[in-house]
Amino acid sequence: LSGQGRTAEFPEYRFMAKWLPGLLATGAGCGLALVVAGWVLSLLSRGAYRLPYKLLASRRASYPTGFAQLYHQLLHHGAPAVGALGLLVLVATPVARVVMAFLYYACRRQLDFAAITLAVLALLALGGVVGFVI
């Protein structure tokens, strides 16, 4: 029985109910903080707030398109890169909970669900590769 009087069949349900909300809240909080910081910096840097929005919203604008560019822009001229990093942290948050589930199942040698969560992680990693290749 959980603390709220509801039942959960499998031991990982209690583990997840205890740790997942904290993990998700931390990821969402950090991601949104970076997004806001990037947004404010973008507005202030080089008078961007006065520019026509189509200039910044077009693909030719200087924002990172891919992990290599993100790294490069974070090191050199940061504003949109900080925002992009925040968006990536948001995207990585549900991925982190799959990692947590995989580690849980792997540590307890529940190979069926360890394999399932590993397959999800492999697909997400494949997304990164596919996006780079096509």
Add this chain to the structure above:
Amino acid sequence: VSYLEFSVILVFASVLAGALGAALGLGGGAVIVPLLTLGFGLSIHQSIGASVVAVVATSVGAAIAYVRDEKVNLRLAFFLEVATATGALVGAVVAVFLPERALQVMFGALLVLVAAQLFLRGKGTQQAALPSKKGVKRLAMEHHFTDEATGQKVAYEPRNRIAGFAGMIAAGLASALFGVGGGTVKVPVMDVLMGVPVKASTATSNFMIGVTAAASAIVYFQKGYVNPYVAGPIAVGIVAGSVLGARIANRASANALRAVFAVVLVGVGVEMILGLH
């Protein structure tokens, strides 16, 4: 319109999209994508890229509450995420290569379908829970939760897993193609095909949306369709809106809201199909 004005409009529109989404059980994509394409003339690929990141943000927020409630069938979610991530990956690749106009027409059709579903949902169907079967088997996924409305324990075991898995590939595909959460496919698949009670299927669907959308968001990011100048204000607004919407949902008449929103969706959907802007 300057970038400052644009981003302020985006924040307010996203708050509205997030609030409507939370109140009606939809992601914000149905509002965000038409706003960016019809309202601001952005490319549909870039609009979908921004929307898919916003979908991840709202799903993370919703998942926190649903996991605490223990209505999420975690094992079922992990199992079906293999399908949704596969569908999302394929959908993102297809979307990248699809011509702008084709994607816009398909999105318009999706809006009309979502509107029809909103009308039908208003009739209030309720799936009866299946009794849990005894015995140890591979990939056990039985689950039970307490329904606060009745105070009763609801037990069930998902059936038709292969059909459900196939349905989830379609849900992932739709999510990635249109930058939506895909809950409009996931919930009926679990509810009707797999016999998962609607409260558990809604919670499990919301939990899964984050991973589904993340699979396509990575592809869109690599292709340059996730623009922080656009997606940043939207992510902030939509999260604020979804918090607001969860509170409004308890007060507003869901049926009236649903009917109004459905009519708006039909109008916007027809506009996108016909290319009237």
